[in-house]
Amino acid sequence: MNTLGDVIGTSKVVITCGPGGIGKTTCAAALGVAVARSTERRVLVVTVDPARRLADALGLGGIGNDATVVHDVGGAGELSVAMLDTKASWDALIRRHAPDATTAQRILDNALYQNITGRFIQSHDYIAMERLHELVEQDLYDLIIVDTPPTRNALDFLDAPSRMADFFSSRLLRWLIAPARGGVVGFAARPFSQIADKILGGQFVGDITEFFLLLNTMYDGFVQRAREVEMLLAHDDTSFLVISTLESVPVTEAEFFVRELSERRLNVRGWILNRVLPPSIASDDLAIAMDSLSHAELAAAVDATGADDASLRRVRDALLSNTRRWRDVALAERQQTQQLNSRDVPVFTIPTLDGEISELAGLTLLGDVLYGAEGVVKS
Amino acid sequence: MTPPLRQRRLLFVTGKGGVGKTTIAAGLARAMANAGRRVLLCSVDDRSDLADAFSLPPLRFEPVRVDEYLSVMAMDTEASLREYLKIYLRLPIVGRIGPVAAAFDFVATAAPGVREILTIGKVCYEVREEHYDTVIVDAPATGHVTGYLAAPQALQSLVRVGLIRSQTDWMLQILSDESLTGVIAVTTAEEMPVSETLQLLTAIRQDTTTHAAAVVVNRVVSDILVPRDEALAQQLASQRPSPFDDPHLDGLFAAERFAAQRREVSREHLSVLREGIPSTLPVIIQPYCFGATTSAAIVADVAASLAEEIS
Numbered sequence: 001m002n003t004l005g006d007v008i009g010t011s012k013v014v015i016t017c018g019p020g021g022i023g024k025t026t027c028a029a030a031l032g033v034a035v036a037r038s039t040e041r042r043v044l045v046v047t048v049d050p051a052r053r054l055a056d057a058l059g060l061g062g063i064g065n066d067a068t069v070v071h072d073v074g075g076a077g078e079l080s081v082a083m084l085d086t087k088a089s090w091d092a093l094i095r096r097h098a099p100d101a102t103t104a105q106r107i108l109d110n111a112l113y114q115n116i117t118g119r120f121i122q123s124h125d126y127i128a129m130e131r132l133h134e135l136v137e138q139d140l141y142d143l144i145i146v147d148t149p150p151t152r153n154a155l156d157f158l159d160a161p162s163r164m165a166d167f168f169s170s171r172l173l174r175w176l177i178a179p180a181r182g183g184v185v186g187f188a189a190r191p192f193s194q195i196a197d198k199i200l201g202g203q204f205v206g207d208i209t210e211f212f213l214l215l216n217t218m219y220d221g222f223v224q225r226a227r228e229v230e231m232l233l234a235h236d237d238t239s240f241l242v243i244s245t246l247e248s249v250p251v252t253e254a255e256f257f258v259r260e261l262s263e264r265r266l267n268v269r270g271w272i273l274n275r276v277l278p279p280s281i282a283s284d285d286l287a288i289a290m291d292s293l294s295h296a297e298l299a300a301a302v303d304a305t306g307a308d309d310a311s312l313r314r315v316r317d318a319l320l321s322n323t324r325r326w327r328d329v330a331l332a333e334r335q336q337t338q339q340l341n342s343r344d345v346p347v348f349t350i351p352t353l354d355g356e357i358s359e360l361a362g363l364t365l366l367g368d369v370l371y372g373a374e375g376v377v378k379s
Numbered sequence: 380m381t382p383p384l385r386q387r388r389l390l391f392v393t394g395k396g397g398v399g400k401t402t403i404a405a406g407l408a409r410a411m412a413n414a415g416r417r418v419l420l421c422s423v424d425d426r427s428d429l430a431d432a433f434s435l436p437p438l439r440f441e442p443v444r445v446d447e448y449l450s451v452m453a454m455d456t457e458a459s460l461r462e463y464l465k466i467y468l469r470l471p472i473v474g475r476i477g478p479v480a481a482a483f484d485f486v487a488t489a490a491p492g493v494r495e496i497l498t499i500g501k502v503c504y505e506v507r508e509e510h511y512d513t514v515i516v517d518a519p520a521t522g523h524v525t526g527y528l529a530a531p532q533a534l535q536s537l538v539r540v541g542l543i544r545s546q547t548d549w550m551l552q553i554l555s556d557e558s559l560t561g562v563i564a565v566t567t568a569e570e571m572p573v574s575e576t577l578q579l580l581t582a583i584r585q586d587t588t589t590h591a592a593a594v595v596v597n598r599v600v601s602d603i604l605v606p607r608d609e610a611l612a613q614q615l616a617s618q619r620p621s622p623f624d625d626p627h628l629d630g631l632f633a634a635e636r637f638a639a640q641r642r643e644v645s646r647e648h649l650s651v652l653r654e655g656i657p658s659t660l661p662v663i664i665q666p667y668c669f670g671a672t673t674s675a676a677i678v679a680d681v682a683a684s685l686a687e688e689i690s
Contacts, residue, residue: 020520021397021572053570248674249428250397277637280630289627296622304620307611315611316623318604323634325603325669332672354640358570 037075346375406681561592
């Protein structure tokens with residue numbers, strides 16, 4: 001059976017995706033620690049918004065696009081971490097693709113541009129992929145692990161490059177900017193501009209037009225870049241890992257990711273089930289043992305602990321009630337595991353670890369568990 | 380003092396992904412409907428689990444009646460635009476829908492705030508027309524919700540004339556009125572959700588005209604073991620005296636260890652939360668639903684425990 005370490009193997013890019021709230025960022029970071037410890041590779045983990053403590057554990061100070069080297073991972077490799085700064089990345093993108101510095105500055109100063117980069121919900125997804133491409137081009141790392149933004153319709157980050165390209169080549173964009181270029185508004189475009197004027201007001205439509213005229217000067221660069229990003233994602237050296245817990249909603253979302261990624265012929269190389277309850281809680285023998293414990297005499301325990309009988313009974317009953325609660329959850333998880341629709345993707349089960357992972361030591365432990373986890377392919 | 384939830388006409392339920400925002404929105408809607416209010420529950424997320432919560436087929440823009448008091452719909456910005464055009468422009472829709480859809484697609488992609496305003500506009504419209512006593516919105520997650528709630532102002536600053544401009548005024552009136560409208564932040568007692576909640580509450584105050592109505596802490600595990608017994612439980616786990624020595628009881632102690640860690644994490648983050656929010660803002664503790672496995676069962680459980688919060 002292959003371990004997760006084997007599965008990642010010689011990948012140059014690993015993209016983790018999955019629903020929010022399941023420890024995705026922590027897993028991505030832990031995996032980075034493990035690869036840097038077990039191999040001689042230079043690893044970069046790119047994350048969107050790590051928890052404060054995780055950022056502290058990794059030595060990430062403020063927000064910024066620059067990578068920081070994490071010291072003392074205790075291995076032959078090297079680990080760096082970078083956070084994605086959407087605004088800074090957009091600005092860099094504009095500067096790179098604009099035909100000249102004046103155009104770049106006009107775009108950066110445009111109120112609409114500032115509004116879009118600040119609020120445009122999809123911009124995060126596009127910029128994450130754009131940044132990945134840049135990092136791969138720079139070739140400073142042997143492995144780049146990208147922790148994707150935790151959105152529900154999270155495949156947006158995959159569609160973003162082609163959507164961006166489609167957008168620039170769209171007929172509507174041409175309709176919109178045709179009058180400004182001194183062209184004649186065609187018959188087909190007329191109802192569109194009338195409605196747009198009526199709803200949004202001519203001035204606003206004018207503002208949009210100007211903005212997109214400027215943006216249009218970057219057409220070639222954008223489209224070419226979007227295509228390159230698409231090729232990078234589909235490359236054999238790029239591995240996707242889907243991460244979820246065994247709760248029903250995250251599992252449903254993860255199944256969606258596995259299906260969509262597979263259908264796009266992207267390399268889904270593993271499904272990580274994170275924070276799974278210990279199997280001992282779901283064992284059949286436990287039920288029998290709990291039943292005998294509930295009737296057992298406690299005299300021997302009184303002698304051994306020095307506690308009184310009443311306290312021991314109270315604690316025993318509390319332990320039993322607590323176990324019944326979590327046993328129900330563990331049994332539901334077991335059933336969920338059996339029903340997973342993993343489509344030949346190896347499944348890696350990661351047990352829940354003690355407490356919150358908030359220090360490098362915790363990340364190292366989780367990383368080792370992840371790296372050595374054995375994949376199970378459902379037949 | 381924050382006006383009570385039951386009097387609000389428009390409630391936006393938001394939270395970090397994975398904390399159970401949809402479940403809380405559904406449970407709250409169920410509880411209010413049970414209390415005799417006519418409720419419209421609206422999902423903004425196209426892949427929301429609201430339909431599951433009421434065992435319904437996939438939701439559409441046209442509301443589905445769950446029962447006499449509760450209706451459920453899914454936001455569809457294109458349908459919202461069509462409805463809007465029908466109401467305000469009196470456009471003969473037939474024959475125009477092609478260009479409208481095309482215009483919409485473009486404008487929604489290009490112009491910030493348009494998609495958001497069509498969503499906000501629709502729910503505000505339902506409030507204004509008094510088709511329902513309460514409209515509950517299963518709103519976008521914390522990172523995105525302020526963009527929605529601030530859309531009317533954002534658009535006002537960009538658009539100086541046109542239909543949308545005149546429309547944003549009455550929307551803002553509804554959204555800003557604390558006796559009508561409120562935002563419910565759902566969280567769990569964990570680090571990231573709590574810190575996002577605190578950021579959200581600040582952003583709501585600073586960037587929007589809306590007000591926070593309550594914080595719901597979801598999936599809080601109540602303590603079975605009283606604090607004075609914790610030491611004895613630990614002693615049993617390390618000594619394993621008879622009759623606790625059966626190796627098959629490992630699961631019993633594993634479950635306690637797990638619960639103890641969860642307790643500790645939960646206590647810590649609950650106190651961070653309470654310290655970080657104004658003391659006037661209600662904090663509603665929603666217990667973990669053990670035993671309920673389907674989303675419909677969980678929603679019924681949540682509705683039962685929220686009943687007293689809205690009574």
